Amino acid sequence: MLKGPFRLCLALIHTNPSSGQLIDWRDPDQCPLCDQEDENIQHLLIGCVFAKQFWLVILHNFGLAALAPQPSDSSFDVWWDKTILMVNGDVKRGLNSLIILGAWTIWKHRNDCVFNGATPNLITALTLAWEEAMLWSWPRGCPGTQLRRIDKGSLVVRSFS
Numbered sequence: 244m245l246k247g248p249f250r251l252c253l254a255l256i257h258t259n260p261s262s263g264q265l266i267d268w269r270d271p272d273q274c275p276l277c278d279q280e281d282e283n284i285q286h287l288l289i290g291c292v293f294a295k296q297f298w299l300v301i302l303h304n305f306g307l308a309a310l311a312p313q314p315s316d317s318s319f320d321v322w323w324d325k326t327i328l329m330v331n332g333d334v335k336r337g338l339n340s341l342i343i344l345g346a347w348t349i350w351k352h353r354n355d356c357v358f359n360g361a362t363p364n365l366i367t368a369l370t371l372a373w374e375e376a377m378l379w380s381w382p383r384g385c386p387g388t389q390l391r392r393i394d395k396g397s398l399v400v401r402s403f404s
């Protein structure tokens with residue numbers, strides 16, 4: 244089940260409900276981040292080698308590398324639900340924010356590659372995630388608030404660059 248504002252974000256992504264294929268006419272057949280497999284939302288967010296590296300690095304920066312998607316994880320929603328059950332308290336709230344931020348960042352980087360001719364680059368995506376994290380200033384109680392709490396809290400935060 245999708246959570247909070249991310250549900251709205253994904254609602255903006257047009258997919259064929261039977262196949263999960265992105266149906267925007269400008270989208271390439273192949274994943275623009277790895278150019279190895281057909282593009283669909285599950286591949287893009289969790290199955291792509293680029294996404295796997297992205298999640299590993301971003302979660303490692305918070306001491307949560309063990310929660311990164313595994314080869315057996317093929318559904319973003321299932322991975323998210325499973326991952327959230329493995330933590331509690333402030334870490335759970337912060338991790339929700341981090342997953343929303345990560346998925347949003349992968350999607351933005353994908354769009355930059357498709358529509359602006361950018362080259363897939365892990366450092367660029369991680370830098371974008373860090374910049375987005377700094378820009379997110381949501382009202383109290385929204386996930387961004389929890390992300391800031393992690394930034395200032397007990398988890399170790401390292402620069403993405």
Ligand SMILES: [Zn+2]
Binds near residue numbers: 276277278286287
């Ligand atoms: Zn890919």
